[in-house]
Amino acid sequence: MSTTARSGPYEANWPSLRGHRVPEWFADAKFGIWSHWGPQSVAMAGDWYARHLYGPYEGTEGFEQKRSRRQAAHHRAHFGHPARFGHKDLCRLWRAERFDPEALMDRFRRAGARYFVSLAAHCDNFDLWDSTHQPWNAVNVGPRSDIVGRWAAAARGAGLRFGLSMHAGSWTWRWLDAAFAADAEGPRAGEPYDGHLTAEDGRGTWWDGLDPRALYGPPRRPGDPPRADFVDNYYARLREVTERYAPELVYLDDARLPFDEGSVCPAVPPSPRGLEFLAAYYNAVPEGAVSVKTVPDEDRGAVLLDVERHQLGETDPAPWQYDTSIGDWFYSAGERYKTAGEIVHLLVDTVSKNGCLLLNVPQLPDGTVDEETGAVLDGIGGWTDVCGEAVFGTRPWHVHGEGPTRVDGAKARERSLPYTPRDVRFTRRGETLYAFLMAWPADGTALLTSLGTDAGHLPRPPRRIALLGGGPLPFDLRADGLRVTLPPEPPTPYVQVLRIE
Structure with a gap:
């Protein structure tokens, strides 16, 4: 191609x-x-890392300072001073x-x-x-x-x-x-970092024949x-x-x-x-x-x-993409990872608003993923095996969801939201509606207020409701909402999905 x-x-x-x-x-x-x-x-x-290994300088903005100092200290401790061992040497x-x-x-x-x-x-x-x-x-x-x-x-x-x-x-x-x-201070203050090196300086080194200016600009x-x-x-x-x-x-x-x-x-x-x-x-x-x-x-x-790394507050009329990572963008030892449950919640909320989730998976330098990352991927896969039909190939419904837990404003920095049993998200495929229960109701009943007759969103009453990974469920359509009686235990560890036909 x-x-x-x-x-x-x-x-x-x-x-x-x-x-x-x-x-x-x-x-x-x-x-x-x-x-x-x-x-x-x-x-x-x-x-x-390729920027901050050199440490703070006059172009370093305030939000960068902490990371820059941490990564510069790491670099000097593990690789040496960037006057000679800089980003170019990591490439090797x-x-x-x-x-x-x-x-x-x-x-x-x-x-x-x-x-x-x-x-x-x-x-x-x-x-x-x-x-x-x-x-x-x-x-x-x-x-x-x-x-x-x-x-x-x-x-x-x-x-x-x-x-x-x-x-x-x-x-x-x-x-x-x-x-x-x-360096602005210390024993090597004023010694230029390796961006100042030229192809001529590489004679006899491992990078002989390469020009650092082609890498650094x-x-x-x-x-x-x-x-x-x-x-x-x-x-x-x-x-x-x-x-x-x-x-x-x-x-x-x-x-x-x-x-x-x-x-x-x-x-x-x-x-x-x-x-x-x-x-x-x-x-x-x-x-x-x-x-x-x-x-x-x-x-x-x-x-x-x-x-x-931001979530939208409402459905967008055009498809869009939300990108985030399991941890840091590049592998970081000891980084706290998102759990599979957190990622499923982010995926569901994004898809309900006409978006796609692009999830970064940090790899170790040798190309593998660590065990924790593997467990997260396996957890997501276990959920999509059961509930994927409510995600893939679907489109937004009249409303993206209901309940008290929402993204703050039109767009907000991503975070793990404290979902309650009243929080629901929706998608549709043709005449089939999917309702995602963001938390399992302890009383065994799901109440979907957006599907009540007073809400006016359903053209006719549902004829069948089933729990993905389970089976058909009894329900009662009222003015204030659709009440669905749930089984004693949820079929998946994370978000549960009702298929409403």
């Missing part, structure tokens, strides 16, 4: 691109697995020696995933395929293997849709300026606008990886199209390369979707809204 640019209906402008629509496969999928895995996994110290240590994408994909499929997203390049600017525009890539350095290609083959072999995420770009320009700083100060050649290189890599692997989902980690107006790091003037990419991609992959973080209503077909 190839996404090589060709003629088609889409032109490189918003009015033309607004003719695109989010594909039906995505609206049906509901649940995807994502792999944040690369050189930063080596430290096993969490996300943003990432070997992926136990990476088995087919076995992992089978596990993701059994968990219920309908699509899989591979990291193509994180903000650390290291490409995970045989990139012709970035010599710092997984075939030249580290694993000596085309990670993206292997993920793509495994996903499609397992019957999953394949996507990739591209974070190098605006964030890289902001992130890796840290490599051009120096050109020397710059915090706030400098991105250079045109840096922007062009990013889009050349994005075009290459999408043309080679024809992903059906492309996740762009930016508020808007990278380096365009509204981007986290706009070029001066704003770059048109993003619009050119969108037109070429949709002309080649009409059933594709490209996500960004801020989408005006008029652009909801042109790009897919992605909401990172």
Whole structure:
């Protein structure tokens, strides 16, 4: 498959691109697995490591300070000073020696995933395929293997849709300026970090023949606008990886199209390369979707809204994606993980509001997942085996749910909500309605107020109600709600589902 640019209906402008629509496969999928895995996994110290290993400097924002100090201390203790051992050297240590994408994909499929997203390049600017525009890539350095290609083959072999995420770009320009700083105090104050090294400095070293400037970008100060050649290189890599692997989902980690107006790091003037990419991609992959973080209503077909670690308060009229992780984005030793029950609650709430959940699964540096992650995946899979028909291929109902426990406002930072037996979420498929009981009623009765005759949502009374994983249940339709008599014990450890016909 190839996404090589060709003629088609889409032109490189918003009015033309607004003719695109989010594909039906995505609206049906509901649940995807994502792999944040690369050189930063080596430290096993969490996300943003390639930036924060250098420590705080003048470009470090307030919210970064604590993490930056922690990861810088970790780096110096385990790897040495970043004047010589920086991000480039982590790339060499990432070997992926136990990476088995087919076995992992089978596990993701059994968990219920309908699509899989591979990291193509994180903000650390290291490409995970045989990139012709970035010599710092997984075939030249580290694993000596085309990670993206292997993920793509495994996903499609397992019957999953394949996507990739591209974070190098605006964030890289902001992130890796840290490599051009120096200690502000201490015995090595003023000694430049390894971002200042050049290809000439590599003679006789393990990175002989590689230029650190290709990894870190050109020397710059915090706030400098991105250079045109840096922007062009990013889009050349994005075009290459999408043309080679024809992903059906492309996740762009930016508020808007990278380096365009509204981007986290706009070029001066704003770059048109993003619009050119969108037109070429949709002309080649009409059933594709490209996500960004801020989408005006008029652009909801042109790009897919992605909401990172936040939940929406109400049903959105267009399909959207909520992305989160079991733990930190990159593997972090000792990190507290979400439980399978918490993730099922997040999945149900998201799907009831017309969204899909993209769940990151942190991997160890060698490519495996730890036992705790495996247990979480198995727990989710056990639930989707029983209740998946209420999730996959469904659509929102008249109301997304009822009960006292709600997301605060239109959008709020994700958290584990204290659901009660009065909290219910809904989905539908044709004339079948599904009611998710977010907590099991101790009195053995589920009361669905949205289904009472006074609510006016049901065109006619239900003819049959069954508990998924159980059997038919007695019910009583009244003005104030639909009362359903439940069995003594729930059939699953988490959310229970009523099928209402």
